[in-house]
Amino acid sequence: xxxxxxxxxxxxxxxLERYLGLVDxxxxxxxxxxxxxxxxxxxxxxxxxxxxxxxxxxxxxxxxRMQASRSLAITPGEHDTPKFGVVYHGxxxxxxxxxxxxxxxxxxxxxxxxxxxxEKAKVEKPSDPLKWFGILTPMTLRLAQGKAIEAVEQVxxxxxxxxxxxxxxxxxxxxxxxxxxxxxxAALKQQQALDSEKAxxxxxxxxxxxxxxxxxxxxxxxxDIEREARTEDxxxxxxxxSTSIS
Amino acid sequence: xxTTTADYKDRQFLAVIGDEDSVTGLLLAGIGHVTxxxxxxxxxxxxxxxxxxxxxxxxxxxxxxxxxxxxxxLINQHVADRIRHRMDTYTAAFPTILExxxxxxxxxxxxxxxxRRVRRLFGE
Numbered sequence: 001x002x003x004x005x006x007x008x009x010x011x012x013x014x015x016l017e018r019y020l021g022l023v024d025x026x027x028x029x030x031x032x033x034x035x036x037x038x039x040x041x042x043x044x045x046x047x048x049x050x051x052x053x054x055x056x057x058x059x060x061x062x063x064x065r066m067q068a069s070r071s072l073a074i075t076p077g078e079h080d081t082p083k084f085g086v087v088y089h090g091x092x093x094x095x096x097x098x099x100x101x102x103x104x105x106x107x108x109x110x111x112x113x114x115x116x117x118x119e120k121a122k123v124e125k126p127s128d129p130l131k132w133f134g135i136l137t138p139m140t141l142r143l144a145q146g147k148a149i150e151a152v153e154q155v156x157x158x159x160x161x162x163x164x165x166x167x168x169x170x171x172x173x174x175x176x177x178x179x180x181x182x183x184x185x186a187a188l189k190q191q192q193a194l195d196s197e198k199a200x201x202x203x204x205x206x207x208x209x210x211x212x213x214x215x216x217x218x219x220x221x222x223x224d225i226e227r228e229a230r231t232e233d234x235x236x237x238x239x240x241x242s243t244s245i246s
Numbered sequence: 247x248x249t250t251t252a253d254y255k256d257r258q259f260l261a262v263i264g265d266e267d268s269v270t271g272l273l274l275a276g277i278g279h280v281t282x283x284x285x286x287x288x289x290x291x292x293x294x295x296x297x298x299x300x301x302x303x304x305x306x307x308x309x310x311x312x313x314x315x316x317x318x319x320l321i322n323q324h325v326a327d328r329i330r331h332r333m334d335t336y337t338a339a340f341p342t343i344l345e346x347x348x349x350x351x352x353x354x355x356x357x358x359x360x361x362r363r364v365r366r367l368f369g370e
Contacts, residue, residue: 019364019367023361023364026360026361027355030353030355030358033346033347033353034347034352034353037268037271037346037347037348040267040271040274041267041268041271041348041349044267044270044271045267045349057270058266058267058270058292059266059269059270059292062273062278063278064280064286065280066273066278066279066280067279067280068258068259068276068277068278068279068289069276070260070275070276070277071258071259071260071277072257072258072259072260072317072318073258074254074257074317076251082253082254082339082340084317084318084342086260088276090276126276128276129273129274129275129276129278130274141274144271144274145274145275147271148271148272148274148275149274149275149276151272151275152260152272152275152276152277153275156260156318156320156344157318159344160318160342160344163342163344163360164339164342166360166363166364167363170363170367173367174367
């Protein structure tokens with residue numbers, strides 16, 4: 001059935017078209033993520049293979065006080081679905097917040113607080129995770145880091161945004177389908193009502209037409225009887241007349 | 247799926263549950279975070295053969311239910327399989343769960359919850 005513009009079927013087609021576009025992008029990003037992660041694993045394996053004195057670049061060397069240098073930035077996107085992004089703030093986190101807070105304080109207090117803030121910033125400032133593994137980290141580990149950053153900054157946020165968008169379209173499609181089935185059910189009910197009404201009118205008409213021939217017959221019979229009576233009367237009258245003349 | 251800003255205002259971290267290389271790779275990208283003491287809560291869990299399912303499930307619960315500062319939970323697909331019953335019943339919008347491949351277990355589209363939703367929508 002061809003959908004005319006503006007019908008529920010047309011709306012569903014439009015939504016499904018958009019959905020398929022999202023699925024396509026999702027599949028492409030999935031393969032990109034797989035490829036990037038394969039590079040990361042390969043690079044880490046190479047780094048471990050070439051490491052000295054049996055060092056393994058793993059959880060034993062993680063910094064126990066690590067601070068995130070890449071964090072999420074979630075903003076409202078299309079159709080109120082969340083849009084995910086990842087921002088890098090490795091060099092400026094916790095930096096200038098302290099100065100703004102204490103403008104009214106005296107000079108001495110200010111200096112003290114600034115010093116305290118500096119110390120705090122020094123402690124909390126996120127460091128490059130490569131430094132956990134020593135000063136002279138192998139090139140392969142840097143390569144792993146580069147690929148991991150690409151995955152975290154470009155692929156993962158877009159994948160989860162797509163997930164949210166797809167979930168939104170799924171809800172819209174289900175609503176549109178429900179609306180369409182309701183409209184179809186209503187149309188069917190209306191059609192049935194019309195059909196039954198039509199059938200009733202036809203039945204009535206049939207009953208009327210059945211009645212008419214009966215009355216016609218009766219009328220015919222009455223007129224026949226009348227005609228016969230009239231003929232008989234005329235014959236009798238002419239007979240009487242002829243007898244009186246003779 | 248309509249969401250409000252309040253739902254994700256404070257969600258600034260990505261969390262990860264996976265094998266050592268997956269976690270190392272993602273921490274190299276700078277997503278690792280340990281909260282201030284005395285809590286010192288990590289936003290990652292390294293899963294190996296010795297890690298039991300209860301630990302994985304408890305960490306998943308902590309990241310998804312208790313902590314309000316996590317926006318995305320990345321989990322290796324083979325680890326997600328170990329708590330699949332919990333994964334399948336998770337329906338909250340935040341944090342979002344993303345299953346990722348690992349070194350020994352490549353990405354399997356058959357297990358991908360998003361693609362399973364796609365099949366459901368098209369009536370398969």
